[in-house]
Amino acid sequence: MKKIFFLFLISLLMLSCARVGSPNGGAKDTIPPKMLFSNIDTTRVNVPVTTKELRIEFDEYIKLKDINKNLIISPPIKNIKKILPANLGTKFLMIQWSDTLKENTTYNFNFGNAINDLNEANVLPYFNYAFSTGPEIEDNYLSGTLVDALGEKKSEGKDVNYVVGLYQVKDSMDYRQKPYYITNVDPDGYFELNYLSPGKYKILAFEDQNGNSIFDNGKEKFAFSKDDVVIEDKKNISGTKLKLYPSVPPIKYKEYKQTNGGIMLLYEGKPENVEVTSASANLKDYKVTHRPKSDSVFVWFDAIAQNIGIDKSDNIKLASKTVVKTDSVSVYYKNDPRAEMTLASGSDKVLAPNTLFKIKANFPVSEIQSDKWRLTSDSISQNFTANIS
Known part of the structure; x- marks a missing residue:
């Protein structure tokens, strides 16, 4: 009996202890991750061009958020093989590539807001890491602001990413490639391009809707300066102002449709003028009508008189010439005997x-x-x- 009473008393004491408050975990962590060291020498100069990996150690476990959208490498390193951490948190960040680096070049890795601590998601904002394959790190920069020329603002709930890029001035400029230098624009419209090498560049800002760091003409807003941007050693540029405008879709042939009395050709970009000529022996007598800035061009002909598409579909080949290019158009026409003029x-x-x-x-x-x-x-x-x- 005494043994049972003693066990009962111990149980009451344990329950009583279990009800006394809850453990205090301390203040919430609000400090972002801190870089400790990197696999590249701390001086970050004279880095071998054969280097294939950047590894950065932090003081706590990290995760990467939208790394493909946030990470911008200038100048671009094309063949990125691996970026860690992928899903699970680690105390290091690693990027591996297969490209050979350029000589005497400063590389800047801009991580945007991608680096977060694992537990509280504290952001390490706009973290940059730079190194040079030459004897010094280029520290020239260009800064400025980007505004919408039409006064439009970002739609609520719509995540729009604006970027500013510099392209090296060459005999043939290709804006369908990634810029040589590129940076994100912050929510207030401010941008800053760092670690720039002296030279002549063209500047282009655009609304990077799909996050590919390439300007998609006709789909994304853009800002452009006709004048070259000249970067000189030890001379920074600030106060650059750029205005965004809607881009015009490129003019190109899209598709065709059969219509009463002929064929309708449809275009993207609303061409000012289109010349259409027949490249088929079966179509000799025809008329082309097109109103300037219209996306539709009509090719009229008498199918019965020219014996086109009477018993079966006939192939008609046309040449469509715009200011931009000449397209070869192949259409199939089947005359509709029920069609009457009204x-x-x-x-x-x-x-x-x-x-x-x-x-x-x-x-x-x-x-x-x-x-x-x-x-x-x-x-x-x-x-x-x-x-x-």
Whole structure:
């Protein structure tokens, strides 16, 4: 009996102890990760061009957030093989590549806001790491602001990334490649390009919607300066102002559609002028109509008179020439015997004095035989003239 009472007393004491508060974990960690050292020498100069890895150690476990969007390497290293950590947290960051580095070049790794500590997600903001394959690190920089020329603001909930890039001035400029130097624009529109080598550059800012660091003309807003940016040694540039404008889609042939009396060619970019010629022996008599800045070009022809697409679909080859290029267009046409020409009023039911009465047709009209038309008012024939517009 005493033994049972003694066990009961111990149980009560244990329950009583278990109810006394909860352990205090201390203040919440708000300190971002801190870099300790790197595999590259601390002087970061005269780094061998055969180096294939950058490894940075931190004082705590880290994770990488949207690394493919945040990480910008200037000048670009194309063949990146591996970036760690991938999913699990580690106390180091590692980037491996297969490219041979350029001689006497300063490389800058801008991690944006990608580096976070594992537990509290504290961000190490705009972390940069630079090293040089030459005897010194180039420390020239260019800074400025980017604004929308139309005064538009970012849509709420829409994550839009703006970048500013520098392209080396060469005989042939290709803006479809990644810039030689590139940086992100912060939410206030401020940007800064660091560790720049002396030389002449073209500057281009754009809305990097898909995060590929390449300007997609016709889809992304852009800002551009016609003047070269000249970077001189030990001379920094600040106060650069850039304005974003919508980009115009490139002019190019898209597709075709069969329509009453011919074929309609559709284009991207709304061309000012399009010349279409037949490259087929079966299409000799035709008419091309196109209104400037329209994305549609019509090729009209009499399929029955030229025996095109009567029993089966016939292939018609066309040459389409715009200011940009000439496209070879291959279309298949099958005449629709049910299609008939119809006329309809193109004017209001009530016409004001001295206004034209318009008639619309679903087929092209090449000639009007007005002597076979009759216009009457109260059974009295009226004189009139008619023309094709």
